[in-house]
Amino acid sequence: MTGKLLIDGRDAYTTFGVFVADGGYNGLVQYPSLKTPDSNNWPEQDGIEVDLSDPKLDSKTFSMKFAGTLYFSVRNLIDYLSDEAYHEFDFREIGIVRTIRLTDNADRHTVDPLKTFTLNFADDYPFADCTYKTPVRVTNCWQTGFEIDGKSLSDYGIWIVNGTHDDILKSPSVKQNLLVNIPSINGAMYDGEDVFFQAKDVKIKCHIKADINTFWRNYNALLYDLIRPGERTFFYEKRLEEYQCHYKGSSVSKFSLVGDEIWCDFDLILVFTSFRLGEVEYILASEADEWIQSENGQFHIDVSANKTTK
Numbered sequence: 001m002t003g004k005l006l007i008d009g010r011d012a013y014t015t016f017g018v019f020v021a022d023g024g025y026n027g028l029v030q031y032p033s034l035k036t037p038d039s040n041n042w043p044e045q046d047g048i049e050v051d052l053s054d055p056k057l058d059s060k061t062f063s064m065k066f067a068g069t070l071y072f073s074v075r076n077l078i079d080y081l082s083d084e085a086y087h088e089f090d091f092r093e094i095g096i097v098r099t100i101r102l103t104d105n106a107d108r109h110t111v112d113p114l115k116t117f118t119l120n121f122a123d124d125y126p127f128a129d130c131t132y133k134t135p136v137r138v139t140n141c142w143q144t145g146f147e148i149d150g151k152s153l154s155d156y157g158i159w160i161v162n163g164t165h166d167d168i169l170k171s172p173s174v175k176q177n178l179l180v181n182i183p184s185i186n187g188a189m190y191d192g193e194d195v196f197f198q199a200k201d202v203k204i205k206c207h208i209k210a211d212i213n214t215f216w217r218n219y220n221a222l223l224y225d226l227i228r229p230g231e232r233t234f235f236y237e238k239r240l241e242e243y244q245c246h247y248k249g250s251s252v253s254k255f256s257l258v259g260d261e262i263w264c265d266f267d268l269i270l271v272f273t274s275f276r277l278g279e280v281e282y283i284l285a286s287e288a289d290e291w292i293q294s295e296n297g298q299f300h301i302d303v304s305a306n307k308t309t310k
Contacts, residue, residue, distance in 0.1 A: 004093040017070030027062030032126035033249035047274030057126040068115040135218040145237035156218040172200035204268040215262040245270040
């Protein structure tokens, strides 16, 4: 257990008798959320207009589960972390360093001979000192069909897993038109001439399996690309459609070190700023499951309506 976590240069196991318990890294590695950008929500059109000229990440609070081997493990560690606000945590086991501060002791359980406890921390310096490096391809990650700004998510070593399709195609909530509800009469009067839809959050369910250096290079590159100024364009090949969106946040459900590789399952939360389900289109394809295109390569053939689709 020694050499896996250093706090201000002190080995956490030999000094305090503590180590990060199974599942303890999930909150630590989770992307910070985007600070809510200014937006307009016009009642007479679908979705929202968002000012993404200068998007910024918010500070992050997260929980970390520890296990202690000494009777005073919890007390000694908390006493040390309360000496001053910020402390440098060198997570050598997984290859990252973070300067974070303690906020509270969430819970504590004693099961001899170990004592498990959860501490809450704040990371006020999201993405600090991170320089962009182009992501590298991961062996055997060949999935296609999901792109952001023309770049396949497999370029970051990401597999999209079950549940994403349904979340993409779920219809957003309807914007409410003028509603008059008078106490003296039954029911209500509603302006039902037009129907417009809200923006919606979509969870892109992701999995990465890569060596430690490749994981952090690709994982950081994805967030860096997501928070560039302007809206992102998400392409979903199964529907042959593009959706305007922006990054909102993420959640990590599994982060584990398997040999010399990191395995990570996380939800990438995107805001689809305008979304409306259209009618089903049937596109002409060959027996090899390849789309039949026009000579200039810009159109597909919609056989359901006898027309071409760009």
